[in-house]
Amino acid sequence: MARHFTPEQLHRVRMRHRGYGYLLLVICLVLVLQPLAVDWPVITSLNSITVALVMMLFLTRYSPLRSKKRWIYGLGVSSIGIELIWLTSLAESPGMALHLTIPRLVIWSLFITIFLVRKVRALMLEPYVTLGVLQGAAAGYLLIGYLGAFLLHTLFIFQPIAFNIHYLPSRINPITEPLRVPPSMVAASYEALTAVSNSISSHGYLLGHIGTLVITLLGQLYIAVLIGLVLGRFHQHQER
Numbered sequence: 001m002a003r004h005f006t007p008e009q010l011h012r013v014r015m016r017h018r019g020y021g022y023l024l025l026v027i028c029l030v031l032v033l034q035p036l037a038v039d040w041p042v043i044t045s046l047n048s049i050t051v052a053l054v055m056m057l058f059l060t061r062y063s064p065l066r067s068k069k070r071w072i073y074g075l076g077v078s079s080i081g082i083e084l085i086w087l088t089s090l091a092e093s094p095g096m097a098l099h100l101t102i103p104r105l106v107i108w109s110l111f112i113t114i115f116l117v118r119k120v121r122a123l124m125l126e127p128y129v130t131l132g133v134l135q136g137a138a139a140g141y142l143l144i145g146y147l148g149a150f151l152l153h154t155l156f157i158f159q160p161i162a163f164n165i166h167y168l169p170s171r172i173n174p175i176t177e178p179l180r181v182p183p184s185m186v187a188a189s190y191e192a193l194t195a196v197s198n199s200i201s202s203h204g205y206l207l208g209h210i211g212t213l214v215i216t217l218l219g220q221l222y223i224a225v226l227i228g229l230v231l232g233r234f235h236q237h238q239e240r
Contacts, residue, residue, distance in 0.1 A: 016062040017132025017135075019062060020135040022054055022058060027146060030146070030186075038184075041090055044182045045090075049080050055076060075111035078111070083104070086101075101153065105153075113147075119136060119140050140226075141223070144215070148218070152215075168181055
C-alpha cells in the first residue's frame with residue numbers, strides 16, 4: 001500500500017537524505033586532506049569541527065527521531081569547544097594539549113556513538129531505500145574509523161612505543177611532536193576498520209593491538225547490526 005506524505009514530510013526526507021550525502025562527502029574530504037594535516041595540524045581540528053557541524057545542524061535537524069536531540073546538540077557543541085581549546089593549546093601550550101587528549105577522546109566518543117545509534121534507528125524509519133539512505137549507512141561506517149583515529153592518537157600519546165614508528169612520516173619525531181601524528185592515526189584506523197592490515201601496532205605491546213582490535217570489532221558490529229535491522233524490517237513488511 002502506497003504511503004502518502006505531506007509536503008513538509010517530503011521536504012524533511014529530502015533534506016535528511018541530502019544531509020547523508022553531505023556527511024559522506026565531508027568525511028571523504030577529510031581523508032583526502034590528511035597528507036596536508038601532517039604539516040598543518042590546524043587542518044585536523046578544522047576537519048573535526050566541520051564533521052561535527054554537519055552531524056549536529058543538518059542531520060539532526062531533519063531526523064525522524066524526536067527524543068535526545070538536546071544530547072546531540074550539547075555533545076556537538078562540547079566537541080567543537082574541546083577541539084577549539086585543543087587547537088589553541090596546540091599553538092600556545094603543547095603540554096596542555098597533551099593533557100586534553102583524554103577529555104577530547106571521551107567527548108568525541110560520546111558524541112559520535114550516540115549519533116551513530118540514532119542514525120541507525122533513523123535509517124530503519126526511512127520510507128524508501130534510496131541513494132541517500134545508502135550514503136547515510138556508508139557515512140556511519142566511516143565515522144567509526146574517524147572515531148578510531150581519536151582512540152589511536154590518545155593511546156599513542158601515553159605509550160608511543162606500542163606503535164610502529166616506521167608507520168609515521170620520516171620527518172616527524174613522534175616523541176617530541178606527538179601532536180603531528182593524527183593523520184597517520186586516521187590511516188591506521190581505517191586499515192583496522194576494514195581489516196586490511198594492522199601495520200601500526202608494534203609486536204610485543206598489547207595496548208596498540210587492543211586499540212586496533214576495538215576499531216575492527218566496532219566496524220563489524222555496525223555492519224552486523226545494520227544488516228540485522230534491515231532484514232528485520234524486510235520480514236515485517238513481508239508479514240504485512
